[in-house]
Amino acid sequence: MKIGIAQINATVGDFPGNAKRLLEAYRACLDEGAELVITPEMSLVGYPPRDLVLKSSFVPKCLQALDYLASEIGEVPLLVGYIDHNDPADPGKPFRNAAALLSDGEVQARIWKTLLPTYDVFDEWRYFEPAERCQAIEWKGRRLGVTICEDIWTDAYLQRPLYDRDPVRELVDGGVDILLNLSASPFHLGKPEVRSRMIREVATAAGVPVVYCNSVGANDQLVFDGHSLVALPDRGVVFEGRGFEEMTQVVDLEAPMTPVEVDRESAAELWRALVLGLRDYVRKTGFSSVCLGLSGGIDSALTAAVAAEALGGEQVHGLTLPSPYSSGGSVEDSMVLAKNLGIRCDRVEISAIFKEVKATMAPLFEGLAEDVTEENMQARIRGLLLMALSNKMGHLLLTTGNKSELAVGYCTIYGDMCGGLAVISDLPKTRVYEVCRWLNREREVIPWSTIDKPPSAELRPDQKDQDTLPEYEVLDAILEMYVERQCSVDEIVEAGYEESLVRWIQRRVDLNEWKRQQAAPGIRVTSKAFGMGRRMPIVQRFVG
Known part of the structure; x- marks a missing residue:
């Protein structure tokens, strides 16, 4: 099967502009012989939309754009990320993080995201209701297992087990020929390598090919790096898309492919x-x-x-x-x-x-x-x-x-x-x-x-x-432990740093929260930035 990967740069709330980008990428994949085209999570919406979702006209306009997009799609299906309403008769949150399979001018299937992250920069439980079940889509003799971003992240790659469901296992147990993942996974240093390793392990464990399409571009503080992936169960990662730029690529899953090796230089990334x-x-x-x-x-x-x-x-x-x-x-x-x-x-x-x-x-x-x-x-x-x-x-x-x-x-x-x-x-x-x-x-x-x-x-x-700060090599090492890894003062001291210095740095970090909350938004490139993924009170007396 020839899968088209449309790694696009969507802008939050720009439904006409995003639809145009999707159509251009879809048609480019058709020209390369694609039999199905996959796009990132919320590719019609832009990620993350945050409280725009709550505006009364936001989701209706998204659905209008989805209908328009469907009308432009021919026999070859397009799998697109969007936001849908939850059924008013059902309990729970008002919306769904969704994917739609478009073909022959219509929406052929709708899929809801199952695992909704609420940690770090994510806050999806604020808006969305999870899928009650995971079912494959039947399409021209193939069973497609469609997942959305977090659905494919395994416990081994989370700080601790967060969910009592495993969408990949549910789909595999029900029988699938291929796993597809629409993703909006933001960048931080080291993240592309983590994703590549995880997708390889998912393909091996599931015993089927995995096609992973990630968003690219920046929205507010978050940068999305692309690096879309294809992994085969017996060969590992056989394709990795370009990083930090839009691209389309058609990958033939039945053609001979060899594992890819990628040089990741931290300064370049x-x-x-x-x-x-x-x-x-x-x-x-x-x-x-x-x-x-x-x-x-x-x-x-x-x-x-x-x-x-x-x-x-x-x-x-x-x-x-x-x-x-x-x-x-x-x-x-x-x-x-x-x-x-x-x-x-x-x-x-x-x-x-x-x-x-x-x-x-x-x-x-x-x-x-x-x-x-x-x-x-x-x-x-x-x-x-x-x-x-x-x-x-x-x-x-x-x-x-x-x-x-x-x-x-x-x-x-x-x-x-x-x-x-x-x-x-x-x-x-x-x-x-x-x-x-x-x-x-x-x-x-x-x-x-x-x-x-x-x-x-x-x-x-x-x-x-x-004159007033320690050497930056020491300061940065302590800050990484305290801010990014959230270690206690005692844990940092046990790692070999002078206690008085650690306590001075810890106190300076805590006392200056009021400044950071008035600072301009920054571009996130580490695993824990000062900004939307770190929510600290200004008025507090905890010392630890």
């Missing part, structure tokens, strides 16, 4: 995820250009490089905003970076403004020594000027802070945190260096002087990050 995340956020929110502050540091340099790759250098406007404490090297590095990237960079001095603000506040601060207040003045002056440029020119302002800084509050609210998208806010500082060095593997994109110099906010004389 992080780079592609950030580029796609920024590009889609800008495009889907209706912007065409961005601006950002260029400090001469590595974080703003990487953010600018991502923006230039995503949008083209002509759509990126940088400002270097030196204060009395900015080094000449930082300004020079910003200008060299701009030239390397082909972006605009203007210099705007803030020393005079800073002096005036201090003079204005002097009567109120009389007798008090300068401290972090004056440091934050500089960041907030820069935020004011960058927001002015954003307003006047219609640019989306990008913030440039990394995950390590955001975790411990090493950032200024209403200052360097001003902006509409926090591009690298889920990238720890050590990963920032890793991606920058990878980016310079063939030529200097980011000035080596930027990479090699000690990191500094340059808000007071001779300031260095390590």
Whole structure:
């Protein structure tokens, strides 16, 4: 059987646009001889729609789009993800996460998702009622076992057993010739390898081919990486789709195929995820250009490089905003970076403004020594000027802070945190260096002087990050255990880290939740980002 895989980039709520993308992909698969075409989870809707689902006209418009799409489909069926109503007479949630088999101008079958995740970034129990039973679809002499995303995830790949049902086993026990999975599985570092291993094991255990079609593109904080898969029970994964881009591919399950080997370089995957995340956020929110502050540091340099790759250098406007404490090297590095990237960079001095603000506040601060207040003045002056440029020119302002800084509050609210998208806010500082060095593997994109110099906010004389923070290798290792793996202080200390340092970091993370909840949305690239997948109270007294 020749299966067409339509790995498309859907936009949440854009039913006409998504239907057009689906039809284009469907027809491309027909041209390649497909006998059936599979698409991602909620490919007609965009994932995740969140509380848009609750708007009174949302699901009716989705069903109108489904009817239109069905009318355009011929003999070769299209399997499409959408949202349906639950039967009003049935108890439970009002909607179903669904897939429809379209053929000959009609909806031939409807399938409901069985396992509804409510962990990490997922909240499907809020909206959807699960399927009561799993049954194969009979289609031209074949029994198709249709599953939707979580339905195929096995207990071995979840943190603990979450469900008392196994849709794959139910379908296999009922007899299927092939398992199909419509997925919207978001990216984080290491996720593509996990999926590939899991799909291979499902195919082996089920004894039938598995075709897995994943979404690609970014919606808000989530990036979907594609990497659609085909696995055979006796040969493992025999096809893996391209990552981070739309694609169509027809795979002949009866043709000789050999297992595929994929080289997964972490820096390359992080780079592609950030580029796609920024590009889609800008495009889907209706912007065409961005601006950002260029400090001469590595974080703003990487953010600018991502923006230039995503949008083209002509759509990126940088400002270097030196204060009395900015080094000449930082300004020079910003200008060299701009030239390397082909972006605009203007210099705007803030020393005079800073002096005036201090003079204005002097009567109120009389007798008090300068401290972090004056440091934050500089960041907030820069935020004011960058927001002015954003307003006047219609640019989306990008913030440039990394995950390590955001975790411990090493950032200024209403200052360097001003902006509409926090591009690298889920990238720890050590990963920032890793991606920058990878980016310079063939030529200097980011000035080596930027990479090699000690990191500094340059808000007071001779300031260095390590004046107040531990070495980033240590900080990031502790943050990974505390934030991503949710280890206790005692568990982190048992791993060999100094107790006083661990408690200091833990307290800084907890105390700065109020800042993070006012931060711009960021692009998720690790297993636990600050954002929709981490819901912490601001007012709390738990220490552990």
